[in-house]
Amino acid sequence: MTRRALICGVGHYLPERIVENSWFEDKLDTTDEWIRTRTGIERRHFAAEGQTTSDLAIRAARAALENAGLTPEDLDGIVVATSTPDFTFPAVATMVQAGLGTSRGFAYDVQAVCAGFVFALANADAMIRGGLAERVLVIGAETFSRIMDWTDRGTCVLFGDGAGAVILEAADAGQTDRGILACDLNSDGRYRELLYVDGGVSSTGTAGHLRMQGNLVFRHAVEKLAKTAHAALDKAGLAQDQVDWLVPHQANMRIISATAQKMGLPMEKVVLTVADHGNTSAASIPLALSVAAAEGRFQQGDVIVTEAIGGGLSWGSVVLRW
Template identity: 70%
Template sequence: MGVRRAVAVGCGHYLPARVVENAEFEKFVDTSDEWIRSRSGIERRHFAAEGEKTSDLAIAAARMALDDAGLQGSDIDALVLATATPDQTFPSTATRVQAALEMGEGFAYDVHAVCAGFVFALSNASAMIGSGQANRVMVIGAETFSRILNWEDRTTCVLFGDGAGALILEGADGDGSSADRGVLSTVLRSDGRYNDLLYVDGGVSTTGTAGQLVMQGREVFKHAVSKLAAAGEEALESAGLEVDDVDWVVPHQANLRIIKATAGKIGLPMEKIVVTVQDHGNTSAASIPLALSVANSQGRFRKGDLLLMEAIGGGLTWGAATLRW
């Protein structure tokens, strides 16, 4: 039986100009390059310039994706932007990107699932294409986490960075098998009982301020490996695939130890894992599309390759997706 698949036709990314090496943190918190590297694998990250907004990062990544696909903004039917650091409380940051790209008609909205946001947005986009509601959907992950960091907390301020990544999906008919190109399966999960493991201590209806990031790192690590591995295995099973079918894993770039532990639990060698955390840090919802675009620009993906993407973030929220390139 034929199905409508969401096929990747273009991707792009953007990183702010300012590069912050680990050594910079030694000036104002009790830390060191060795301490940061050994616990996270991070060597540097990018921070947005003063006045540079999440929408600015998203727009730059979106334009690169349009160029990669040979399309214009007016060719896009819908835009889904995953972010936990929007420009404004409302309207959505996605509508600012929509205007900048001159999409004209169509619609745009934000998705908020923190670090798992891109997987949630990808699932939304795939469903819209599968149902016929849209034919071309741009999915973006964009963050300026530097705006919500506690610069006195050495356990969190060294981990995060700013950036954006974009992926354009287009409808194409498939035969319904795992050999089809496009998004083959998505798995979405959340459990609000773990809210206090990773959160921001502010908000419109509580403090009236943006707040700062708070994380219980050890507890998050414990949940991350098991939940990411389980979601990845479920996504493969849902698509009728096995671990041996995977050509590349594009994981959420939170921590190198989590990436390695999850790969080991699933049973995949590190040679199949796209790793960019050393250069970007944790860019939350932007990390998967950012890593995806960087790897694609390096020529690592070939048509027909099977990609497994998985992420976990505050909520807790987590999920996974399979995509045949």
Template identity: 60%
Template structure:
């Protein structure tokens, strides 16, 4: 008897060329490089250029993932884009990516779960594959989050950046006795009563404007570590694995202290935790695939490794996905 699994065939990423250091931010808001690094561990962030849209970042990351997989857009059945910052209210950014990739077949849609979006999208793609609705899925996390920021608010503008990351998931049938591969188990959660702890004060149905990010930082921090470990343990329990089995933990890159706190609570040694937040800040739905892409490119993540993806975002939403590379 065979088992259907969604295997990661390729990974890719893209960061805008414009790099903004902490020192540059300190020229316009009351902050400093020392203050930012000490509290959140960020050194710099990438900011999309004028006329460079979320779909453009997504296409660049998607093309890189396809190239890494040795595939073309003709091989893809479905595109899922996780984003909080689509080009337009509609159509979905995913359909624009489909167009820019030259695809007129298959289907495409967006997922909005803020920073958890990529984990939600990977889990959704896995369901489509296992239910026979797609054989290969291009999953992209892409954000131009800088366009939601109030650049006079030092509590938020220092935290975020723009970027995109992508994976190609492929349907594989594993024969009985064949080693496990692909997505093994996932866990997703949300709790809307926390919506006002991290939100944007605008939208088509409320203000008719885009709005800006608002965050109760201490409250988000207080909830983050517990919720992160909750879904990690849930995914492990479903799979029959334990924390000791993990080779790599790839968390949402929001804040160094949150990442370190979650790793410590899980009992993971720091060398098993992938951390890239200092180089690109919090890129929301793009942060997990960006970190994943770095760890694959530098050779840390290798075939056979057991990898845990995790993220938490506004809503609150949070989730984890366990993958055998």
């Protein structure tokens, strides 16, 4: 049979601590109005002291399993997209596996920064299509608050912590038109200096802090996100007027609005969580999928486009039918 990967469960977790924009006002030369106007962000969640990326990922995983009516033993593998792992190694995915109480199958991490979940989703889709797995748990989880420079108002107000998860399940493409229809992945290492962390194991021996040239990232993002979305739609044999929902990486409102405009989509068809979550990097798309699904916004058969861009630069998109 020709195999296809369907989303059969979604879930997410956000740390309890909610940080409003006003929290930054006595620490930086900024205001709530400045942050809202330029980013659309109103608040974000920060992990508690001692709370790790794997902690968030495990909670999101449990929520997705419950949503799917499955147990950890039903999984053939776990793929976690993150740029903020608990340790250099082992992979966060192995800690999720242990946290779920199972030793079955494989578990590994994917690192493509904010595009990480799209890359991980495409990776899991390929394994299912290739017959290497029947069910794969795919998680995006981040604790970006651990790598912020709290003196840099251009970056530290943008990011938050959280985790989102989906479960992919194999199905016969001859029996259903649902599932992942097409993926498009891209990278260009010449643009490393636009968005990076100034530390690492083999360079400084430290975790480092996030650095970004925001204006340049914005220009690349708008152009590349619309282009990759159209590329994936072409691979799926779909036109942009057949798209029911755009679930973009929640970087900031200006990028999301500009990308939707380039795709010819009204904002009513765009899932937005950036105001409440900020930029949660690899967690932002699965978080948005889970929130929108919980609100009942998706109907079976809806065509959904997800797209993201992150450090590397790396960018990509996935088209799926709910």
